[in-house]
Amino acid sequence: MYEIDKEKFGAFVAQLRKEKGITQKELAQKVYVSDKAVSKWERGLSMPDITLLIPLAQALGIGVTELLECQRLEQTAMDSDRVEELMHRVISYSEETPAERRRRRRQEAILYAVSLVTVALELLGLWAAGAEPEEIGLNLLIYESLFFSFSAYFCFFAKDKLPEYYDEYKVDSYSDGFFQMNMPGIYFNNRNWRHIKRAAIRGMLISAMLLPVLYFVCRILFPAVVKKIFVFVGMPLFFIALFAPMYVAAKKHE
Numbered sequence: 730m731y732e733i734d735k736e737k738f739g740a741f742v743a744q745l746r747k748e749k750g751i752t753q754k755e756l757a758q759k760v761y762v763s764d765k766a767v768s769k770w771e772r773g774l775s776m777p778d779i780t781l782l783i784p785l786a787q788a789l790g791i792g793v794t795e796l797l798e799c800q801r802l803e804q805t806a807m808d809s810d811r812v813e814e815l816m817h818r819v820i821s822y823s824e825e826t827p828a829e830r831r832r833r834r835r836q837e838a839i840l841y842a843v844s845l846v847t848v849a850l851e852l853l854g855l856w857a858a859g860a861e862p863e864e865i866g867l868n869l870l871i872y873e874s875l876f877f878s879f880s881a882y883f884c885f886f887a888k889d890k891l892p893e894y895y896d897e898y899k900v901d902s903y904s905d906g907f908f909q910m911n912m913p914g915i916y917f918n919n920r921n922w923r924h925i926k927r928a929a930i931r932g933m934l935i936s937a938m939l940l941p942v943l944y945f946v947c948r949i950l951f952p953a954v955v956k957k958i959f960v961f962v963g964m965p966l967f968f969i970a971l972f973a974p975m976y977v978a979a980k981k982h983e
Contacts, residue, residue, distance in 0.1 A: 733797065736773035741799040743771040745789040759788040778920075778982075830889065837884045837930055844880075844934040848873055851941035860948070864956055869944055872963045873937055879971060880933035882908060883926050891922050912976065921982035925975050932974035936966070 746756050746767075753771070754764040760781050769775040777785055786796045795802050852873075855865055888905060896918045902911045917925070940963070947955045 733776065734799065735776060737799045738776065738796075739771040739773040741796075742767075742785075742789065745791065746771075749790060756788060760784045780920075833927075834884075837927075840930070840934055841877075841880060841884050844938055845877065847938050848877075848941065851938070851945075855941060855945060858945070868956070868959045868963065869941060871960075872940060872967050875967055876933045876937035876940070876970070880930050880937070883929045883933070887926055889923070891917060891919050895919065895922075912972065912979070915976060915979040916983060917979070918983070921979045924978040924982045928974035928978035929971065932970050936970035940966070 746753070751759075752764075753767040757764040757767045760777075761784075762777070762781070766775070766777070770777055782793050782796060786793045789796070791801065852865055852869065855869075856862065886905075887908075891903075894900070899916045900918075901913055901916055902909070903917050904910075915921075944955070944959060947959060
């Protein structure tokens with residue numbers, strides 16, 4: 730009901746930008762984003778973050794209401810129903826549409842399946858190259874299980890939206906049933922939660938695919954010691970792969 734038509738929004742932004750006689754790069758500089766971001770807005774591929782509504786409207790020489798309506802408006806008072814609709818439009822502005830949510834979940838499921846098959850082939854390759862099953866199990870299977878367990882949670886079970894109190898207070902911990910996570914230095918909210926989830930999934934699955942490659946290289950270069958120390962190196966690598974992408978995503982979109 731309150732969704733903004735991305736194509737209409739993009740065409741309106743492009744029209745205003747051209748009327749102002751500025752390039753995409755110049756508009757991007759005014760609102761402190763990349764020119765690629767502006768290009769995506771104008772092509773209807775994405776929407777600016779809600780925090781950019783005011784500076785974008787100012788840069789284009791219109792009001793925020795006109796930006797949300799995707800048209801110029803006469804400066805007349807609006808009735809209460811219209812004001813309420815615009816407020817709902819702002820609130821739901823940056824949320825995913827059902828179609829976008831389905832597409833994102835499908836892409837994440839495909840990435841998960843591809844990663845799982847890739848890792849299985851890599852482990853079979855290590856076995857064919859002479860690695861003993863016990864060696865593979867001790868040095869790799871433990872961490873691969875952790876990678877796929879955590880990524881499975883974020884892919885298939887983590888909520889898409891946090892409770893409202895996350896937006897009202899500064900909360901640096903996340904709890905969902907048995908799953909609990911503390912991340913000092915950042916605050917979870919609905920502006921960054923979707924990005925945190927995406928970063929966690931990609932970080933875990935990419936690391937899962939890279940770990941056997943790293944082990945294979947180390948096994949060639951340091952055959953005498955890798956079997957003894959790799960199991961201890963894997964744990965810090967796991968935590969880095971889990972938390973580093975989430976910290977970056979959380980800070981960027983906080």
